[in-house]
Amino acid sequence: MNFCSKCGSDNLIKKVPPGDNRPRAVCGNCATVHYRNPKVVAGCLPVWEGKVLLAKRAIEPRKGLWNIPAGFMEIGESVEAGAMREVWEEAEARVKLLGLLAVFTYTSYDHVYVHFLGELVDGKYGVGEESLEVELFSEEEIPWDQIAFESSTFALKKYFADRKNGTMRAHYGAV
Amino acid sequence: MNFCSKCGSDNLIKKVPPGDNRPRAVCGNCATVHYRNPKVVAGCLPVWEGKVLLAKRAIEPRKGLWNIPAGFMEIGESVEAGAMREVWEEAEARVKLLGLLAVFTYTSYDHVYVHFLGELVDGKYGVGEESLEVELFSEEEIPWDQIAFESSTFALKKYFADRKNGTMRAHYGAV
Numbered sequence: 399m400n401f402c403s404k405c406g407s408d409n410l411i412k413k414v415p416p417g418d419n420r421p422r423a424v425c426g427n428c429a430t431v432h433y434r435n436p437k438v439v440a441g442c443l444p445v446w447e448g449k450v451l452l453a454k455r456a457i458e459p460r461k462g463l464w465n466i467p468a469g470f471m472e473i474g475e476s477v478e479a480g481a482m483r484e485v486w487e488e489a490e491a492r493v494k495l496l497g498l499l500a501v502f503t504y505t506s507y508d509h510v511y512v513h514f515l516g517e518l519v520d521g522k523y524g525v526g527e528e529s530l531e532v533e534l535f536s537e538e539e540i541p542w543d544q545i546a547f548e549s550s551t552f553a554l555k556k557y558f559a560d561r562k563n564g565t566m567r568a569h570y571g572a573v
Numbered sequence: 574m575n576f577c578s579k580c581g582s583d584n585l586i587k588k589v590p591p592g593d594n595r596p597r598a599v600c601g602n603c604a605t606v607h608y609r610n611p612k613v614v615a616g617c618l619p620v621w622e623g624k625v626l627l628a629k630r631a632i633e634p635r636k637g638l639w640n641i642p643a644g645f646m647e648i649g650e651s652v653e654a655g656a657m658r659e660v661w662e663e664a665e666a667r668v669k670l671l672g673l674l675a676v677f678t679y680t681s682y683d684h685v686y687v688h689f690l691g692e693l694v695d696g697k698y699g700v701g702e703e704s705l706e707v708e709l710f711s712e713e714e715i716p717w718d719q720i721a722f723e724s725s726t727f728a729l730k731k732y733f734a735d736r737k738n739g740t741m742r743a744h745y746g747a748v
Binding site for chain 1: 575578651654678687
């Protein structure tokens with residue numbers, strides 16, 4: 399941020415606003431405080447007949463690596479609607495949500511992944527525009543060394559551990 | 574947003590950028606795409622000897638109404654760290670997190686509440702700067718018609734229902 403988005407001034411000062419306890423970018427001209435906020439990435443791990451659906455990324459970052467279908471949540475939608483939308487956009491699949499699977503913060507990127515667990519509605523899927531391949535994997539088939547993001551590894555590991563234990567819980571973690 | 578925060582131009586055009594499917598504010602001068610994103614509100618419902626800890630808001634919006642301790646997640650922290658920080662700031666209490674309680678989207682405000690369930694570490698609490706009162710409530714004592722946000726009502730109802738059923742699950746919802 400080089401200019402105040404409200405008044406256009408370049409007089410941005412990093413300081414702690416009154417009543418706050420952290421430095422923010424404050425406009426020296428119109429006094430607007432510009433907050434920065436982490437972004438929500440909404441995703442869903444679709445399951446079908448014991449396998450999980452992953453998508454190989456066609457775009458950077460981590461192009462060519464496998465990921466749980468997920469993407470930035472949009473203004474005006476719920477996290478769950480965002481997760482279902484992303485499954486459709488990346489893997490051309492419809493899912494019935496089964497519950498929350500994981501909330502995972504990437505503190506270095508300021509991304510919060512909210513991953514649901516879902517079931518494919520009819521077993522159908524395809525290759526969305528942002529994907530190179532989309533495939534169902536059994537636990538043994540998962541290419542663990544080619545997973546795009548640690549958020550996906552975290553959610554996948556938790557899912558398979560829960561399945562072994564016959565439990566289903568929502569997990570949280572951070573890196 | 575009246576001016577591009579990157580180059581200072583007032584030539585902002587609402588249009589669908591290449592490869593996108595939604596209109597965004599795009600700078601006509603430097604081509605920067607300005608995305609808007611929902612904000613994460615991190616919170617925690619602290620429990621102690623069967624009661625839950627709520628804080629009466631000292632600030633707008635919903636000043637004077639009771640709420641689960643929560644606030645905007647900061648850059649650089651995890652959601653769980655944000656929730657624990659908010660409990661400290663609003664209710665001067667330390668909590669041990671027990672798990673995820675609810676993810677609730679306010680689509681009209683573009684806020685995503687991530688509420689944890691926590692246990693007071695030592696039963697101690699106080700009145701933080703942003704609170705007027707902080708109090709432990711049994712289920713029967715909760716002032717349901719004076720709860721600040723539907724996200725809190727949702728999380729409280731789910732918590733008490735789960736407790737009756739002897740289960741503990743993470744819930745999601747939206748309004």
